[in-house]
Amino acid sequence: MDAIDRVVFGDNQFFGINHMSQEKAQQQTLRFQDLDSIFAVYDTAFEAGIRAVMLNSNDRAAAICDRFRARASAYPSLAWYPSIPYPHKYANLVSEKGILGAVNSVVFKDSGALSGLGRLAQGGFALLSRDVVQMAKMLIDTEMRMFRELDVRVVFLQNIITDLLLGLNAPDFFVEYCEHVRRKYGALPGLITQNLPLLRERLESWGISGVVICASINKIGYFMSPGVEAYRVALASNDPAKYPVMAMATLASGAVPAPEAYEFVNGLNVQSVVFGASSRNHIVETLRHIAPAGTASPQASFAPVGAAS
Amino acid sequence: MSTNTLNVGVIGAGRMGITHHSIINTLPGVTVTAVTDPSSVVTSLLEKYAGVRAYGDHASMLEREPLDAVLVCTPPVHNHDILRQVHAKGLHAFVEKPFVLSSAAGHELARMFDDAGLVNQVGYMNRFNDVFSRARTLVGEGLIGKVLRFRSEMYSGTIVREQEKANWRATHANGGGAVYEMATHAIDLIHYLFGRPDRVGGTSLTPVFSRDVEDIVSSTFYYRNGPSGTIYVNWSDDSFRKPTNKLEVFGDRGKILADQHGMRIYLREADPARGFAAGWNDVYITDVFSSVPFYLRGIEYTAQLDHFVACIRAADRRPTRCSFADGAAAIAVTEDLFRDHAATVREMN
Numbered sequence: 001m002d003a004i005d006r007v008v009f010g011d012n013q014f015f016g017i018n019h020m021s022q023e024k025a026q027q028q029t030l031r032f033q034d035l036d037s038i039f040a041v042y043d044t045a046f047e048a049g050i051r052a053v054m055l056n057s058n059d060r061a062a063a064i065c066d067r068f069r070a071r072a073s074a075y076p077s078l079a080w081y082p083s084i085p086y087p088h089k090y091a092n093l094v095s096e097k098g099i100l101g102a103v104n105s106v107v108f109k110d111s112g113a114l115s116g117l118g119r120l121a122q123g124g125f126a127l128l129s130r131d132v133v134q135m136a137k138m139l140i141d142t143e144m145r146m147f148r149e150l151d152v153r154v155v156f157l158q159n160i161i162t163d164l165l166l167g168l169n170a171p172d173f174f175v176e177y178c179e180h181v182r183r184k185y186g187a188l189p190g191l192i193t194q195n196l197p198l199l200r201e202r203l204e205s206w207g208i209s210g211v212v213i214c215a216s217i218n219k220i221g222y223f224m225s226p227g228v229e230a231y232r233v234a235l236a237s238n239d240p241a242k243y244p245v246m247a248m249a250t251l252a253s254g255a256v257p258a259p260e261a262y263e264f265v266n267g268l269n270v271q272s273v274v275f276g277a278s279s280r281n282h283i284v285e286t287l288r289h290i291a292p293a294g295t296a297s298p299q300a301s302f303a304p305v306g307a308a309s
Numbered sequence: 310m311s312t313n314t315l316n317v318g319v320i321g322a323g324r325m326g327i328t329h330h331s332i333i334n335t336l337p338g339v340t341v342t343a344v345t346d347p348s349s350v351v352t353s354l355l356e357k358y359a360g361v362r363a364y365g366d367h368a369s370m371l372e373r374e375p376l377d378a379v380l381v382c383t384p385p386v387h388n389h390d391i392l393r394q395v396h397a398k399g400l401h402a403f404v405e406k407p408f409v410l411s412s413a414a415g416h417e418l419a420r421m422f423d424d425a426g427l428v429n430q431v432g433y434m435n436r437f438n439d440v441f442s443r444a445r446t447l448v449g450e451g452l453i454g455k456v457l458r459f460r461s462e463m464y465s466g467t468i469v470r471e472q473e474k475a476n477w478r479a480t481h482a483n484g485g486g487a488v489y490e491m492a493t494h495a496i497d498l499i500h501y502l503f504g505r506p507d508r509v510g511g512t513s514l515t516p517v518f519s520r521d522v523e524d525i526v527s528s529t530f531y532y533r534n535g536p537s538g539t540i541y542v543n544w545s546d547d548s549f550r551k552p553t554n555k556l557e558v559f560g561d562r563g564k565i566l567a568d569q570h571g572m573r574i575y576l577r578e579a580d581p582a583r584g585f586a587a588g589w590n591d592v593y594i595t596d597v598f599s600s601v602p603f604y605l606r607g608i609e610y611t612a613q614l615d616h617f618v619a620c621i622r623a624a625d626r627r628p629t630r631c632s633f634a635d636g637a638a639a640i641a642v643t644e645d646l647f648r649d650h651a652a653t654v655r656e657m658n
Binding site: 015016025029088091132160163164165166167168169170172173194195198220221222223224225226227252253255 | 324327328330331332334335354355357358359360550551593594595596598600601602603604605606611
């Protein structure tokens with residue numbers, strides 16, 4: 001299976017997502033209201049050597065992708081790690097229209113066709129399983145449209161969906177998702193989760209592999225269920241050829257200082273790190289602390305690499 | 310009742326129903342075995358993919374399934390009737406907020422379940438938020454002295470355009486509107502901190518996009534020998550990306566500003582025993598979060614179901630952290646709000 005990038009540049013900073021402070025999140029939203037300021041940060045990240053981007057398919061991502069396509073020559077050999085869907089879009093739609101109504105309005109919004117799904121839902125018919133699979137694929141394709149013509153390496157499913165299906169114990173959805181991503185996008189399927197040990201255990205028991213798992217991995221166990229120790233155990237025994245692991249939330253929303261945070265992550269069997277930052281200093285600092293690919297091992301204890309470089 | 314594994318049935322597979330289904334299904338020794346929903350599309354999906362037995366109505370499920378507990382996640386207008394049937398079957402019950410639409414029905418159910426020794430809980434998950442529960446402890450311990458004032462606010466961009474067609478959320482009769490669906494969270498949080506207010510006043514209910522229900526709620530709560538304070542709830546404010554709760558409690562020795570993610574504490578004098586300096590102190594969610602066995606949508610969602618299961622397994626029948634009696638108290642306050650608002654409107658006309 002193809003190797004994934006050791007370092008991926010994330011997007012939370014652009015969209016007012018800050019799990020610790022709503023005030024800070026609002027300040028960030030203000031700063032990144034225009035595309036130029038977002039691209040100024042991207043340019044800084046690329047100058048620092050990053051060649052991979054994770055982007056959630058939210059309202060503003062389409063415009064970001066448009067600009068990347070329009071200036072393709074300025075951004076050669078950029079690897080894309082989209083995550084789908086944008087959960088809040090669905091959250092409000094589901095409140096308003098119910099689950100099927102929400103799916104319906106998203107999938108059929110642009111086509112103008114009278115939706116077969118809507119009629120089914122209202123008419124009280126049972127859905128055939130091929131309809132469900134078809135519907136799920138259409139949802140994925142709707143979300144993926146904005147990433148067309150970009151070099152997509154991994155398509156991640158957002159944790160709210162991954163973990164919902166994980167709890168429901170619904171293996172067939174995972175099978176279909178992985179197949180569709182491989183076949184249609186020539187990319188690796190990816191699953192974002194806040195429950196890595198359980199997800200990996202279930203994937204193994206379902207016989208699903210070749211999946212990138214992206215999970216919060218930080219020293220204090222923030223967004224890591226059931227806890228740090230279970231993550232240590234799961235990662236130590238993980239085969240990265242079957243389940244490459246990408247760490248997110250490594251700083252636990254700023255609760256752990258970068259040197260400590262990456263000393264912890266570098267010491268684990270983790271193949272990749274996604275992080276977001278909005279200043280040159282933070283980007284360069286973070287890169288200094290992340291150990292290069294292949295040097296980390298679950299047994300090794302690493303000194304901060306920043307000290308050496 | 311089965312001895313080890315708890316068999317759980319879910320009534321209503323909407324957004325909250327499937328969330329609770331997913332979470333409780335991962336807790337050790339708990340399995341969701343049956344689900345009911347009026348939509349046959351939904352039931353056939355859950356049957357096929359989640360491996361549960363599915364029913365079109367709760368009566369059939371309660372009749373046929375050997376269950377220990379149910380999660381009731383239906384529009385609140387149905388809950389009184391459903392919970393009476395659940396009680397008749399001797400099952401423990403967790404019910405989504407706002408529980409029921411009249412305090413009389415709520416008190417009746419609270420009595421019925423308590424008398425039968427059945428565990429009963431309402432899904433006001435702010436009581437399980439680590440920041441709010443820490444704030445409650447600190448206030449209770451007297452950190453900010455005698456409490457004089459509070460503000461409980463909630464914002465979201467839930468209803469930000471005219472509603473396309475009528476669903477159950479469009480009328481008060483079915484439990485729709487910002488009072489039942491959102492303000493009850495702010496009300497319950499105040500109830501959790503200070504108990505039920507003795508009086509409400511100055512209530513104002515304002516529609517923004519909804520036709521027959523309010524989208525903005527504000528009111529003042531009074532306590533005979535205690536503080537007073539306000540609630541302000543607006544679910545048509547799309548400047549908030551996510552639903553946001555804010556709580557401010559002002560005392561004669563300082564104040565606490567809290568939201569779901571952290572709090573700032575201002576103290577006139579240092580409190581070395583608790584590690585707080587004079588002036589401003591920050592407490593982040595990362596300082597106080599509790600670990601849960603499974604995460605979906607928020608720690609508090611799992612924490613409340615974990616608590617429900619623990620209460621079922623416990624030998625004694627202590628009330629849950631958010632019992633039916635608590636749910637009835639929150640609904641009693643909504644009755645006060647509607648009454649107060651109607652009186653003002655009458656006077657003005």
